[in-house]
Amino acid sequence: MSWSQVQQSEDLSGQLTILIGSAVRLLCGEHGLFVVANEAFDPHSSSEYVLYHFPENALSALLEWAQAGAQPNSQRPLVIDAVLPALVTRLTSIGPDSNGSHVFKRFERCSLFLYDPIGPLGILHCMRPANMRSCFEKGDIPDGTLRLLIAQIASGLRFALKAQSLVQEQERLAAIFQHSAEGILTVDNALRIIDFNPAMERLTGWHESEVLGRFYFEVLRPKDRMGNDLGLEDSPILQAFAGQPVINREMLISARDGQRFNVAVTASCVRSSKGEPTNGILNVRDITRERQQEEQRSTFISVISHELQTPIAIIKGYASTLARSDAQAQLNPNALHRRLTAIEEEADRLNKLVGNLLYASRIQAGGLHMDIAPLDLANLITVVTQRLLAKSPGVEVAVDIPPNLSTVMADRDRIEEVLQNLLDNAVKYSPRQRMISVACRATGDEVIVSISDTGMGIALREQEQIFDRFHRVGDAMTQVTPGAGLGLYICRAIVEAHGGHIWVESTLHQGSTFSFSLPREEKAQLPMVVF
Numbered sequence: 001m002s003w004s005q006v007q008q009s010e011d012l013s014g015q016l017t018i019l020i021g022s023a024v025r026l027l028c029g030e031h032g033l034f035v036v037a038n039e040a041f042d043p044h045s046s047s048e049y050v051l052y053h054f055p056e057n058a059l060s061a062l063l064e065w066a067q068a069g070a071q072p073n074s075q076r077p078l079v080i081d082a083v084l085p086a087l088v089t090r091l092t093s094i095g096p097d098s099n100g101s102h103v104f105k106r107f108e109r110c111s112l113f114l115y116d117p118i119g120p121l122g123i124l125h126c127m128r129p130a131n132m133r134s135c136f137e138k139g140d141i142p143d144g145t146l147r148l149l150i151a152q153i154a155s156g157l158r159f160a161l162k163a164q165s166l167v168q169e170q171e172r173l174a175a176i177f178q179h180s181a182e183g184i185l186t187v188d189n190a191l192r193i194i195d196f197n198p199a200m201e202r203l204t205g206w207h208e209s210e211v212l213g214r215f216y217f218e219v220l221r222p223k224d225r226m227g228n229d230l231g232l233e234d235s236p237i238l239q240a241f242a243g244q245p246v247i248n249r250e251m252l253i254s255a256r257d258g259q260r261f262n263v264a265v266t267a268s269c270v271r272s273s274k275g276e277p278t279n280g281i282l283n284v285r286d287i288t289r290e291r292q293q294e295e296q297r298s299t300f301i302s303v304i305s306h307e308l309q310t311p312i313a314i315i316k317g318y319a320s321t322l323a324r325s326d327a328q329a330q331l332n333p334n335a336l337h338r339r340l341t342a343i344e345e346e347a348d349r350l351n352k353l354v355g356n357l358l359y360a361s362r363i364q365a366g367g368l369h370m371d372i373a374p375l376d377l378a379n380l381i382t383v384v385t386q387r388l389l390a391k392s393p394g395v396e397v398a399v400d401i402p403p404n405l406s407t408v409m410a411d412r413d414r415i416e417e418v419l420q421n422l423l424d425n426a427v428k429y430s431p432r433q434r435m436i437s438v439a440c441r442a443t444g445d446e447v448i449v450s451i452s453d454t455g456m457g458i459a460l461r462e463q464e465q466i467f468d469r470f471h472r473v474g475d476a477m478t479q480v481t482p483g484a485g486l487g488l489y490i491c492r493a494i495v496e497a498h499g500g501h502i503w504v505e506s507t508l509h510q511g512s513t514f515s516f517s518l519p520r521e522e523k524a525q526l527p528m529v530v531f
């Protein structure tokens with residue numbers, strides 16, 4: 001709520017108290033309260049009260065008692081009752097009179113039904129000295145005077161209550177505006193910004209105070225999906241002014257720092273009683289994530305089809321050569337062996353890809369089971385690195401494992417896959433420098449394994465994303481390297497299922513170090529994670 005709204009609402013409640021106070025005084029009362037009839041201004045709100053010199057802690061006692069007694073109504077608008085002695089003791093907080101006795105002892109309740117032609121507004125309860133009568137109740141004054149008094153108070157109250165309900169509505173709208181997850185901006189009929197909500201500030205990086213009064217097109221700098229500037233004739237708000245609905249129209253807008261992102265905008269307009277547009281409202285929804293997911297899906301399709309087609313084409317090519325009747329005669333044993341080895345390698349590649357795809361979908365479905373047991377990492381690393389050296393001539397691996405390295409609690413097969421993936425990547429993405437090192441160290445609770453290469457490295461902005469499904473760095477070198485962007489996603493899922501972490505430190509063109517941690521056997525909490 002803005003300061004002016006707080007002020008408005010305080011002013012209104014002050015006015016209501018003055019109004020009720022005057023009515024209480026006119027009825028010769030000293031203390032009083034007005035109970036608002038809900039339907040008078042807001043059927044959804046709970047009971048509301050306006051107190052005049054009336055202690056709040058005596059409120060429920062008085063209401064209970066007043067509601068049990070006779071109720072005034074439009075036929076009999078005034079009811080007077082002696083205050084029961086039992087209640088007097090509960091209402092002592094009003095304080096003693098000048099003689100030292102409690103005021104309520106000699107008080108009576110005078111309840112006035114307040115209504116107007118639209119309906120009831122509520123009941124005014126006054127506490128006044130017993131037998132005191134106002135000029136509106138004296139026998140020589142006609143009943144019409146009391147009705148006139150009721151009409152006067154009711155009209156003032158109707159106005160004040162209406163204003164109060166408008167302020168409350170304004171507060172509700174302000175809360176929606178402030179807390180909406182979608183960006184909202186409003187403009188005047190000259191398209192100058194008059195409101196800019198916090199979601200809009202977060203989205204664009206502009207602070208409301210910097211954009212108020214500015215032309216909204218100049219702040220958002222909208223472009224179409226192809227990146228071409230939108231002309232004013234394409235302004236969504238102008239279109240809404242012209243009576244053409246704009247719903248979820250996609251465009252690019254620019255943040256304060258110039259960064260562009262995809263949004264879907266909906267424009268609407270507020271019109272005067274003559275039907276002229278007075279304000280435009282623009283709802284802005286950030287759809288960057290949706291677009292990224294769409295891109296990911298299409299990357300996935302192209303990567304997978306490429307990754308599947310390449311080995312299939314190679315296998316088919318070699319197999320057809322070998323199937324020819326003259327193949328035996330034409331190919332020497334070496335050439336034959338080379339072709340058979342290529343078929344085997346490509347079949348392995350296919351097998352790995354299909355395996356990874358199944359793995360990824362099992363991870364997503366949450367159905368991967370772990371067989372956790374104490375694991376000697378040093379032994380596993382030796383097995384995996386020797387296998388790598390055997391299949392990758394020209395690669396050097398330096399292993400640095402401290403003696404007596406603590407055992408970890410892990411699923412041997414899964415951790416083997418993690419090591420295998422990280423080592424394969426280290427080789428794949430280091431086309432020239434084929435020096436790889438594997439190091440282990442124990443910390444208080446964990447053992448950390450690090451695999452370093454001196455290859456192409458990874459730009460900082462990519463480092464978090466490479467663990468996402470199907471994410472591959474978009475440079476030329478990666479494009480020509482086989483892969484589907486699943487290996488690191490699987491590694492992360494496996495390591496995190498063990499209660500560990502995986503991360504990368506890398507410098508572009510210099511190399512990368514991928515590290516992961518696993519809980520030490522004596523520190524691991526059993527039973528272990530199953531996912």
Ligand code: ADP
Nearest residue numbers: 425426429466472473478483484485486487488
């Ligand atoms: P892929 O099958 O594409 O290798 P990964 O999930 O294993 O899938 O890796 C995702 C991406 O991270 C790779 O496409 C590559 O761009 C980058 N990457 C992974 N490991 C390395 C590394 N050691 N050096 C440089 N880039 C790497």
